[in-house]
Amino acid sequence: MVYVKPNRGTGGKGIIGVEMLGQGSYKYQLNTVTRTFNSINSMTSSIHKKTKSEKYVIQYGIHLLRHNNRLFDLRIMVQKNPKGKWETTGVIGRLGHPKKIVTNVCQGGKSKPIDVLLKKHITDVTE
Known part of the structure; x- marks a missing residue:
């Protein structure tokens, strides 16, 4: 699991949680919307559309209690x-x-x- 975070973010705005589900499928969540994809290419394409030209940081995530x-x-x-x-x-x-x-x-x-x-x-x- 990783978090894709705006470089100039604050207050948890714009954070995208990304996970590999197995068998080549992936999902991400932005705000309350979760999307699932059958390939990493289709997921990254969707994320690029959301992030546009802003700079983002990718941070390893941990599973919270x-x-x-x-x-x-x-x-x-x-x-x-x-x-x-x-x-x-x-x-x-x-x-x-x-x-x-x-x-x-x-x-x-x-x-x-x-x-x-x-x-x-x-x-x-x-x-």
């Missing part, structure tokens, strides 16, 4: 303290829009506490 069938990720803020040592100053989960591949709040995502998002994925080792 889901909460209530929605993708989520975790954002951790790390800053140097006055003594110059790194410390975690904030942690938040981002729950994506149910029909999108991005978790950005401006794209319909929601902020959620990480314990809520991870509850079904991690067992308590103290039990």
Whole structure:
């Protein structure tokens, strides 16, 4: 899986998720629209029509966990303290829009506490 991201993008706008499905078929998702193709050439042709002459970056993707069938990720803020040592100053989960591949709040995502998002994925080792 890869993400095709606008070079000057922000807020999750214009990100295309691309996956190989097997047997020579591929799919991509842009916003809430998913398209499937029987060849990489037909898919790249379609992507070129969407991206026009803009510059894009291709980034390897990871498969995100889901909460209530929605993708989520975790954002951790790390800053140097006055003594110059790194410390975690904030942690938040981002729950994506149910029909999108991005978790950005401006794209319909929601902020959620990480314990809520991870509850079904991690067992308590103290039990």
